[in-house]
Amino acid sequence: MSRLAQFSARFTRSLLAPQNTEPQVFLLTINQVSGPYAGTPLRVCNQPLQRLDETPAAIVYGCVSRGEEFVYFPFSPNIPGDEHGADAQVSFTLPGPQDAILPFIRALQDAPSVLIEIVLASQLDTVEASWPGMYMGGVRYGRNGTSFDLSYASDAIEPFPAHTFTPTHFKALF
């Protein structure tokens, strides 16, 4: 079943309308399992709906969904395909200098789990779709931005039978 059928009527209208006045907001929640940022997820969104914080150095924009603040970064929304055989890996790029993200990236000790959610800007507390259980990998960062890949843990690389399994010896299985 297409994921479109699972959306609310209002969200579907916003996707398909020729002139859409209700923007969709992508929310990313990046959780480190261990390390100094464990238990302190990095939350980012792709719409600057309100001011979250202001310092002499910068104004922080973002949105608040379910009581949590998501910091705005102008990333291109990207979601995994839901077609049979679709690639379960997506890439994200957070452009520009990322002073707020680099400490988090540099502290990575293992692949953090990532939750992708979509909400409507007018209903930030109602999650229309979510993709939990993805993992971040292939992180590249520099002065022009930070990019990374998100993918699901693959069963194909599970060590089963433990340490002795050679897929070419079991052709009928795959």
Place this chain on the structure above:
Amino acid sequence: MAAFTWPSTLPHPVDAAILDGYDEPVTVRAIETEMDLGPPKEAYIGLGDEVVSVAYMMTETQRDALVAFARDTIKGVARFETQHPRTGAAVEVTFVRNAGRLFTDRLIAHQLWLVAMQLRVWP
């Protein structure tokens, strides 16, 4: 709160603004996607920033003060507080650089300059 403020030695941001050089376009952020057939799809994606064009008459001393403020104090990029030239409301702005220029100035009489600038008002 911005770390810098429009210097008090410069012309008053509201009272001294020259009407002839003033422009305040109303904008929104929207994307337009071309279709294979028919009109393009349009989607509103949020409020845009506001760029205000404003001009001031300045003495030689004031122009020097503006150069010092724009080039040396805020390095051309930092946010500063001022008043909105039309409403007088407190706003935070940055200079909009056009081909690297922070403002254009023209000597119109002895020690009298017409200085035009674009300011990005941060929402």
